Amino acid sequence: MPPPVRRTLALRLSLGAALVLAPTAGAGNGGLAPPEPESPNAERILDLYWLLSGIAVFIFLLVTVPLVIFVVRYRSRGRDRAEEGPQVRGNRNLEVGWTVGAVLILVVIASVVFYKLPGIRNLEEAGAAGELRVQVEGRQFYWLYRYPNGAVAIDRLRAPAGRVVRTDITAPEGDVNHSFWVPALGGKFDAIPGVTTNLEFKAEQPGVYLGQCAEFCGIQHAVMDLEVEVMAPDEFDRWVEGRASDPAELGEEEFNGVCSKCHRLGDEKRLIGPSLSAAALEDAEQLGQIVRNGQGEMPAVGRGWTDEQMRALTDYARQVARRANGG
Numbered sequence: 001m002p003p004p005v006r007r008t009l010a011l012r013l014s015l016g017a018a019l020v021l022a023p024t025a026g027a028g029n030g031g032l033a034p035p036e037p038e039s040p041n042a043e044r045i046l047d048l049y050w051l052l053s054g055i056a057v058f059i060f061l062l063v064t065v066p067l068v069i070f071v072v073r074y075r076s077r078g079r080d081r082a083e084e085g086p087q088v089r090g091n092r093n094l095e096v097g098w099t100v101g102a103v104l105i106l107v108v109i110a111s112v113v114f115y116k117l118p119g120i121r122n123l124e125e126a127g128a129a130g131e132l133r134v135q136v137e138g139r140q141f142y143w144l145y146r147y148p149n150g151a152v153a154i155d156r157l158r159a160p161a162g163r164v165v166r167t168d169i170t171a172p173e174g175d176v177n178h179s180f181w182v183p184a185l186g187g188k189f190d191a192i193p194g195v196t197t198n199l200e201f202k203a204e205q206p207g208v209y210l211g212q213c214a215e216f217c218g219i220q221h222a223v224m225d226l227e228v229e230v231m232a233p234d235e236f237d238r239w240v241e242g243r244a245s246d247p248a249e250l251g252e253e254e255f256n257g258v259c260s261k262c263h264r265l266g267d268e269k270r271l272i273g274p275s276l277s278a279a280a281l282e283d284a285e286q287l288g289q290i291v292r293n294g295q296g297e298m299p300a301v302g303r304g305w306t307d308e309q310m311r312a313l314t315d316y317a318r319q320v321a322r323r324a325n326g327g
């Protein structure tokens with residue numbers, strides 16, 4: 001004897017609902033919602049996201065709720081399979097309704113998108129006073145930032161609060177495509193060799209906003225994450241001055257962001273590339289050669305680095321080697 005239809009249906013529906021809702025309940029922020037926007041362009045993107053999601057959910061319910069009702073209400077109830085149902089043909093009001101309704105929905109979406117778009121692309125006139133320009137390079141497998149005063153940073157982009165930051169995003173010749181994406185600050189812009197794209201943001205709140213390379217770019221794509229640290233303006237000025245005049249901290253950032261993503265030290269288990277011996281780290285000349293030109297499967301991670309950048313790395317590598325030697 002088959003199980004009662006009502007009970008299995010109810011069981012399946014509640015099981016389905018549990019499956020759909022469990023991950024949502026498990027994650028913070030409602031699970032499916034994007035992070036809180038921290039920049040006007042991100043806010044506009046989020047507005048569009050909610051508009052489109054709202055319409056999509058409305059249409060989903062409009063289709064599925066009647067579907068379920070009809071399935072339950074008009075089930076066979078033991079009627080003969082050959083028995084014909086009522087023959088219904090055409091309904092002008094319904095047909096006009098769903099045609100006009102669909103057109104109206106498209107008009108609403110298009111109007112709102114075109115209204116919001118300019119403020120997503122450009123926050124202020126290009127070259128506006130007080131704008132900070134940062135060169136951003138996506139590289140296998142790290143982010144390189146250059147500031148107007150010559151300061152360089154890896155993976156962590158520092159930015160002043162309350163100021164428009166205009167990033168020129170690209171990738172060096174010979175590298176591959178990456179994508180610069182910090183959801184809370186809006187936009188997602190590809191870093192393509194030979195092409196420059198721009199993302200502008202203006203964060204009012206100091207804080208650290210997480211990002212990730214959003215284009216599959218090779219074996220260590222997954223660890224190509226980044227952070228944007230928004231600082232109080234005077235704190236930022238101190239940092240950017242200090243970084244330009246004393247690149248000691250840069251060496252550590254380079255070692256962690258460029259080398260350690262693929263290599264471990266000494267006897268530690270091999271990661272992607274061979275583990276680094278103290279002797280290799282101490283030989284500044286050879287280390288510089290490999291970093292600039294690559295070797296075997298290793299990309300030329302240091303192509304185009306300034307001498308100061310390279311010296312920061314070799315100095316830090318020597319410290320790491322001494323520590324490994326217990327010195």
Ligand code: CUA
Nearest residue numbers: 178213217221
């Ligand atoms: Cu760079 Cu993925």
